[in-house]
Amino acid sequence: MIDASLIAGISATVVSFVVGYTIAKLPRPGAGSTGSSENQSSTDEGTDKMFADMGGEYKMVLVVRNDLKMGKGKIAAQCGHAAVGAFESGLHNTPKAIRKWQNSGQAKIALKVESEVALMEIYRSAKANKLNCCMIRDAGRTQIEPNTKTVLAVGPAPVVAVDSVTGHLKLL
């Protein structure tokens, strides 16, 4: 005959394993914030799945303000900020799309806009289309005024989705 407390013990053991595993897998709030960037913060599994299912090529676009006349070193650093910021928020918001982008060569394309107004238009359009994105404001230690918006990263996402908001822009 099986002891009732043995059954209870086994049940508790199994439940405990599952609880421990689940707790460990919970996303940590706060991990991944950066001082100077604005990311979309809500995980959107529906959007992620849709982007992952769209197939085709994936890319990340770096939209650079050309009117600021930044030197190429400054552009390089700002694009580094934007790419890392979008990668990090993408890991949280659209992990499936990030994985597909990584497996297809991590394409990155730099495009240009000629004003802050044009940059903000792309930003609003990207958010309206649920695209992962990251806006960089410069700390203003060199070359430009503090808090100037310099670069917007859009994606990684399917090329067709990114092109729907940045397709009209020219290469930097």
Added chain:
Amino acid sequence: MIDASLIAGISATVVSFVVGYTIAKLPRPGAGSTGSSENQSSTDEGTDKMFADMGGEYKMVLVVRNDLKMGKGKIAAQCGHAAVGAFESGLHNTPKAIRKWQNSGQAKIALKVESEVALMEIYRSAKANKLNCCMIRDAGRTQIEPNTKTVLAVGPAPVVAVDSVTGHLKLL
């Protein structure tokens, strides 16, 4: 009087929670590889702790080959690759240093070298000093030959450690 099977049940429950938690936290092999970059792949806790304990400011340096005469859009994309690659390998190799760098503004500086030989010298020196780094080879679809080494990211690491291998280079 306490039943022996009750004690066993409770013990098994606790152990099971810990095992479940630990299994969930195990690093997944294969996550984080990229096609076109070469990262240092071994986690080095001693180095990470040393870098985290050094204090002061942290930075990531992007060493760009100036002799290739890449356009600024090309430089922007290549530096995006390098920054994301170094960030990703840093999350695995030197997570404490990454956290300190993120909390101090994620400084990124673009420097230049004038040849592949000079770039490789920095790369070997960075590896010898156990610095996290990421070398980018271009896929060669635009502007330059396939497999050309274009940008090397060094860090994120304490400024003094990064400067020990890149301090003699000029700003891009």
